[in-house]
Amino acid sequence: xxGITQSPRYKITETGRQVTLMCHQTWSHSYMFWYRxxxxxxLRLIYYSAxxxxxxxxxxxxxxxxxxxxxxxxxxxxxxATRSQTSVYFCASSESVNRGYGYTFGSGTRLTVx
Amino acid sequence: AQSVSQHNHHVILSxxxxxxxxxxxxxxxxxxxxxxxxxxxxxxxxxxKYFSGDPLVKGIKGFEAEFIKxxxxxxxxxxxxxxxxxxxxxxAVTDDNYGQNFVFGPGTRLSVLP
Numbered sequence: 001x002x003g004i005t006q007s008p009r010y011k012i013t014e015t016g017r018q019v020t021l022m023c024h025q026t027w028s029h030s031y032m033f034w035y036r037x038x039x040x041x042x043l044r045l046i047y048y049s050a051x052x053x054x055x056x057x058x059x060x061x062x063x064x065x066x067x068x069x070x071x072x073x074x075x076x077x078x079x080x081a082t083r084s085q086t087s088v089y090f091c092a093s094s095e096s097v098n099r100g101y102g103y104t105f106g107s108g109t110r111l112t113v114x
Numbered sequence: 115a116q117s118v119s120q121h122n123h124h125v126i127l128s129x130x131x132x133x134x135x136x137x138x139x140x141x142x143x144x145x146x147x148x149x150x151x152x153x154x155x156x157x158x159x160x161x162x163k164y165f166s167g168d169p170l171v172k173g174i175k176g177f178e179a180e181f182i183k184x185x186x187x188x189x190x191x192x193x194x195x196x197x198x199x200x201x202x203x204x205x206a207v208t209d210d211n212y213g214q215n216f217v218f219g220p221g222t223r224l225s226v227l228p
Binding site: 033035040041042043044045090092102103104105106107108 | 148150156157158159160163204216218219220221
């Protein structure tokens with residue numbers, strides 16, 4: 001299922017460093033999303049994008065920055081990584097947010113901040 | 115704000131046992147409902163979805179779910195589980211006003227013993 005790819009799969013970084021997680025989709029889906037998955041919290045939305053150059057905050061945006069200069073790419077940047085940002089990050093895309101359209105998820109990036 | 119609860123944090127069953135995972139949401143308007151499954155080490159995959167019509171929805175791998183509007187519920191069922199069903203299951207909801215934002219439940223971990 002190569003339609004949506006995330007890189008890297010695993011990343012270890014130090015506190016205070018900037019790190020960027022990449023997300024690329026090949027379907028030209030309008031909507032893209034970043035979630036973090038933590039034990040006991042399920043998935044929480046960080047940022048989403050409705051189209052190129054249109055982004056908006058989700059439930060837990062603090063400490064993260066996104067951009068969407070091209071429809072197919074939606075990178076997530078941790079400006080100054082903290083240990084609380086250790087998590088599994090999932091990117092997702094959707095053709096539409098109209099009724100019945102689900103998300104397609106990437107394989108995730110496991111980020112450890114030491 | 116929309117919220118989703120899942121009744122069980124961890125369910126342990128033997129093979130061939132019947133499964134029912136509970137999901138309740140808080141929003142009283144028109145909703146779209148989804149169940150996603152995450153197998154160990156993998157990304158989330160759509161099991162089934164409901165957005166209109168027959169409240170009994172059939173999904174992949176023998177799963178089904180029933181939407182009961184009066185109870186704000188969307189429980190997932192399978193008559194006979196297999197060891198390969200061991201995974202984490204997430205209920206998710208969107209509503210017509212905020213369809214771009216899936217609200218996920220915290221997840222239920224299912225362990226099926228051979």
